[in-house]
Amino acid sequence: KLQSQFRLTYNMILNLLRVDEMKIEDMIRRSFAEFNAQSALPSTKALLKKASKACTSLDMVEWPVDNDACPESLIQQYAQCVNEGSEIGKYLMGKIQDSNYVSKILTPGTPVLYYQNSAGDLPQMAIICAVKNAPQAYGALGKSRKKLTVFVLHNKSMPMTEAVDKLEETKRKLSELNIRDKQSGGEKGFYQLENSRMHKPHLFSRKLPVTMESKGHLWSILEIDADDILCIMKGSMNGFDSNAVLANEEGIITDTVDFLRKKGDDFLSGKEMLVSAKNDLKLQDIDDIQSYLKLSGTVARLQRFECNSSNRLFEQFRIIQAKHKIGLRVSQLRHKLSDASLHQMPEFHQRVVILQHFGYLDDLQLVKMKGRVACEIQSCDELLATEMIFRGMMTGLKAQEAIALMSSLVFQGERSGEDENVLFLDNSSMHMLRQKTEELIFLAQEVGEIQGEILDQPDDYDRKLNFGLLQPTYEWASGMPFSSIMEGTSVMEGTIVRTIIRLEETCREFKDAARVMGDPHLLKLMEEASFLIKRDVIFAASLYVA
Numbered sequence: 001k002l003q004s005q006f007r008l009t010y011n012m013i014l015n016l017l018r019v020d021e022m023k024i025e026d027m028i029r030r031s032f033a034e035f036n037a038q039s040a041l042p043s044t045k046a047l048l049k050k051a052s053k054a055c056t057s058l059d060m061v062e063w064p065v066d067n068d069a070c071p072e073s074l075i076q077q078y079a080q081c082v083n084e085g086s087e088i089g090k091y092l093m094g095k096i097q098d099s100n101y102v103s104k105i106l107t108p109g110t111p112v113l114y115y116q117n118s119a120g121d122l123p124q125m126a127i128i129c130a131v132k133n134a135p136q137a138y139g140a141l142g143k144s145r146k147k148l149t150v151f152v153l154h155n156k157s158m159p160m161t162e163a164v165d166k167l168e169e170t171k172r173k174l175s176e177l178n179i180r181d182k183q184s185g186g187e188k189g190f191y192q193l194e195n196s197r198m199h200k201p202h203l204f205s206r207k208l209p210v211t212m213e214s215k216g217h218l219w220s221i222l223e224i225d226a227d228d229i230l231c232i233m234k235g236s237m238n239g240f241d242s243n244a245v246l247a248n249e250e251g252i253i254t255d256t257v258d259f260l261r262k263k264g265d266d267f268l269s270g271k272e273m274l275v276s277a278k279n280d281l282k283l284q285d286i287d288d289i290q291s292y293l294k295l296s297g298t299v300a301r302l303q304r305f306e307c308n309s310s311n312r313l314f315e316q317f318r319i320i321q322a323k324h325k326i327g328l329r330v331s332q333l334r335h336k337l338s339d340a341s342l343h344q345m346p347e348f349h350q351r352v353v354i355l356q357h358f359g360y361l362d363d364l365q366l367v368k369m370k371g372r373v374a375c376e377i378q379s380c381d382e383l384l385a386t387e388m389i390f391r392g393m394m395t396g397l398k399a400q401e402a403i404a405l406m407s408s409l410v411f412q413g414e415r416s417g418e419d420e421n422v423l424f425l426d427n428s429s430m431h432m433l434r435q436k437t438e439e440l441i442f443l444a445q446e447v448g449e450i451q452g453e454i455l456d457q458p459d460d461y462d463r464k465l466n467f468g469l470l471q472p473t474y475e476w477a478s479g480m481p482f483s484s485i486m487e488g489t490s491v492m493e494g495t496i497v498r499t500i501i502r503l504e505e506t507c508r509e510f511k512d513a514a515r516v517m518g519d520p521h522l523l524k525l526m527e528e529a530s531f532l533i534k535r536d537v538i539f540a541a542s543l544y545v546a
Contacts, residue, residue, distance in 0.1 A: 001316075002032070004031055004032035004035075006028075006031035006032060006033050006344075007397075008024075008028075008347055008348055008351060009352060009382070010139055010216075010354075010360070010374060010382050010383055011374060011375060011377065011378065012024075012027070012354060012366055012380045013348065013351055013352065013355065014174045014355070014360060014361075014371045014372075014374055014375050014382075014391050015375050017361070017365055017366075017367055017371075018371075018375065024238040024348055025386075026344070028342045028343075028344050028345065028348070029339075029342060030501075031344075033343055033344065034343065035343060036339050037104055037336070037341065037343075040336075041337065044333055044336050044337055045337065046283050047333055048330065048333040049400075050328050050543075051326060051330045051333060052330055054326050055323075055327060055330055055514030056321050057507065058319070058322055058326060058402055059323075061259050061319060063316075063319075065314065066312070066313070066418070067308055067384065068311045068312045069312045069316065070306070070307040070310050070312065070313070070316060072316075072320070074305070074306070075307060075313075075317060075319075075320050076320055078302070078307055078317065078320075079306050079317060079321055079324060080290070081298060081302050081305070082115065082122075082123060082228040082317075083117070083324070085115075085123075085230050085231070085295060085299060085302060086115055086230055087297060088291055088294055088295040088298065089115075089229060089230040089231055091291060092281075092283075092288065092291060092292060093226050093227050093229050093232055093297065094227065095283065095285075095288050096226075096281060097145055097146050097226055099282060099339045100147065101281075101282045103131075104126060104184075105232065105280070105281060106131050106132070106146060106148065106226065106232075107125065107128065108128050108129055108130060108131070108237070108240060108242040109128065109236045109237045109240035109242070110127065110128045110232060110233075110236050110379040111125065111126070111127050111233045111235065111236065111237065111259075111260070112126050112127070112128060112150070112230075112231065112232050113125065113126070113227045113229070113231045113233065113267075113273075113299070114126035114152055114224065114227065114228060114229060114230065115230040116228045117321075118226065121155075121314075122155045122313065122317055123152060123230055123302070124152050124153060125152070125153045125261075125263050125264045125267070126151060126152040126153070126157055126260070127150065127151045127237060127256060127259070127260060127262040128150055128242075129149040129150060129151055129221065129242040129245055129246060130148070130149040130242055130246075131146055131147070131148055131149075132146070132147050132149075133145075133146065133147070134146060134147045134225070144224060144440055145225065145227070146225075146226040147223055147224070147226070148223070148224050148225075148226055148229070149208070149221065149222070149223050149242075149246070150221070150222055150224055151219060151220075151221055151245055151260075152219060152220045152221070152222055152262065153218075153257060153260040153264065154211075154217075154218040154219060154220065154311065154343055154393050155314055155510045156311065157310060157312060157313040157314040157315070158314050158496055159314060160314055163211075163218050166211035166218070166220065166458040167211055167212065167213065167218075169211070170207075170210045170211045170212060171523065172182060173210065174208040180359065182437035190420070202387050205246050207220060208222060208223045209221065209222040209223070212248075212251075212253075214253050214257050215254060216255060216256060217261065217390065218323050218503070219253075219256075219257060219260075221245070221246070224498075230299075231273075231274055231295060231299055232275050232280075232281070233263065233273045233274060233275065234273065234274065234275045234276075234280070237255075237256065237259045237265075237266070239255075240252075240256070258378050265390060266302065266535065267303055268308050268309065270300075270303045270304060272487040273299065273303075274295075274296050274299060277292040277293070290304045315413065326366055334390060334466075338425075346456070347455070347456070347457075348457065350454050350455050351455070352365060353454050354450060354451060354454055354455070355371065356527075357450060357454075358370070358383070358387070358447075358450075360374055360386075361430070364390060368374060369384055369516075369517070370390060372516050373386050373389065373513045373516050373517060376384040376509050376512040376513045376516060377506075377509050377510075377513065378509060379410065379502055379505050379506045379509060380406075380409035380410050381409060381464050383447055384409060384440075384443065384447065384461075384464060384465075384514075385409060385506075385509075385510075387443055387447070388405075388409075389441065389481070389510070389513060389514075389522065390441070391439075391443070393405070393436050393439055393440060393443075394522060394525060395521075396432055397432060397433065397436060397525070399477065399525055399528040399529040399532055400477040400478050400529075401430075401432060401433045401436070401474065402475075402525055402526075402529050403441065403477050403503060403507070403529040403532065403533060404433060404470050404474035404477065405417050405433065405436055405470075406465075406503060406506055406507075406510075406529075407439065407469045407470060407499060407503060408437075408440065408465045408466055408467045408469075408470065408475060409464075409465070409506070410499055410502050410503050410506055411466045411467075411468055411469040411491075411499050412466065412497045412499075413468055413469070413491055413492075413499070414468065414491075423458075433470075433474075437467065440465060441465065444461045444462070444464055446460075447461055448460075448462060448464075468491060469489075469491060469495075469496065469499055471488070471489065472485050472488075472489050472491060472496055473499070473503065473533075474501060475488075476533060476538070477529065477532040478532075482536065482537050482538070483538075487535050489528055496510045496538075497538050500533055500538050501538065501539070502535055503533060504533060504539075506531055507524075507526045507527075507529055507530040507533075508530070510526045511523055511526045511527065511530075512524065514526060
């Protein structure tokens with residue numbers, strides 16, 4: 001699989017911010033990392049056009065103004081409350097399904113408040129009939145999710161046409177099984193009673209969902225995800241027999257309808273309905289308990305809405321939810337088409353914050369002096385190199401010591417050679433270089449800590465410095481023969497050659513930085529250091545290109 005190697009660097013950001021004609025967003029958009037997203041732009045634009053058209057159509061829907069209708073602002077507040085409760089409920093149901101007490105919490109006969117956002121229904125009273133494990137993907141980790149069979153008592157405000165459609169659909173399903181309704185004088189084949197507690201077969205289990213009417217109340221038996229439970233209520237139904245419900249026994253159906261109707265009346269009267277977080281749900285984590293307290297408050301607010309008793313609530317709620325969903329979809333599509341959707345934009349903003357923290361950019365993202373200096377550094381880490389210069393770490397050093405210190409920014413070999421520098425730095429004549437080395441280590445730690453606080457994936461500044469070539473570089477700059485240097489180090493010859501050639505390039509960049517700053521001392525120091533290392537076998541013309 002091809003993966004983009006495009007990475008944002010401080011040098012890149014600073015250079016792009018200096019040029020008005022080019023934006024960082026254009027650079028990111030042209031990278032291979034954004035190829036799939038950019039390829040999908042035409043289809044995204046088409047979806048946005050279609051969604052915007054649907055949004056306009058919904059805005060043209062006339063809001064009901066009869067006596068049973070509620071103000072649109074009230075239904076909006078109601079819908080917002082329902083959506084907030086649904087989000088918290090999904091989170092908590094996930095926690096409950098992961099707990100060891102799930103089999104004791106989700107039991108047949110437990111009343112719940114059921115709400116399926118995707119179906120566009122209102123929150124409705126329901127009772128659990130059966131619980132089973134949902135199919136789990138092969139190799140999936142964690143405990144399996146739960147599927148619930150629930151008996152739902154529909155809200156009285158459900159539109160008549162929808163209720164009729166549900167009843168007709170159930171009648172068609174039952175006719176496919178060649179089963180006649182007992183009240184019509186047909187066969188008694190759809191359920192049999194061997195004794196008072198045994199029922200077979202479970203008719204409704206074979207054709208869910210089903211919807212029927214009892215005593216003027218519409219009810220359904222559905223199979224739902226446990227995540228569709230908004231909250232669990234206290235007070236289980238005594239004598240509840242889920243087998244009898246699934247076998248459509250008239251007596252238990254009537255009792256269940258009466259039980260849920262009473263629960264609904266208690267809900268509308270504002271009674272406390274929810275079970276205990278600790279005693280019943282066994283929640284222990286403080287964040288989970290706080291979420292449950294928030295859910296309790298949301299449900300309490302839901303109970304107080306005047307629109308609960310409106311006969312137009314179902315219809316009006318769906319209009320608001322449809323507007324909310326299509327508006328959310330339009331916002332998502334517009335976000336995909338905007339610069340904010342670029343994968344590396346969050347990292348860009350985080351790196352800008354770091355540059356502002358260290359004084360490379362001002363509050364308006366204009367490049368300051370330190371930023372102009374950092375733009376000159378290409379061969380090593382621009383932050384460390386620039387901070388070295390501005391914090392005066394090159395001051396007081398001889399040219400040999402300065403180039404040796406700079407080698408820690410450039411050397412990329414194995415770190416085993418660092419131990420060889422301990423005795424070298426312990427020499428009394430190296431006290432200044434030893435002090436600057438300690439300051440540089442402290443600087444790298446400081447930069448690393450700042451990045452760790454701001455960046456999601458900070459650079460590993462513990463590995464940015466490598467002092468494995470400190471002594472060989474100092475000795476080469478002091479005029480020692482290459483053969484003598486190789487006798488005192490375990491670093492390979494080719495690695496030393498490559499590093500010193502790269503160091504000469506770093507010297508040129510430091511000289512350019514000194515010119516930008518107007519620092520003659522640093523310029524002279526780098527010219528001398530470059531002269532000292534640019535000699536003998538390392539810079540001899542190659543036989544292959546001479």
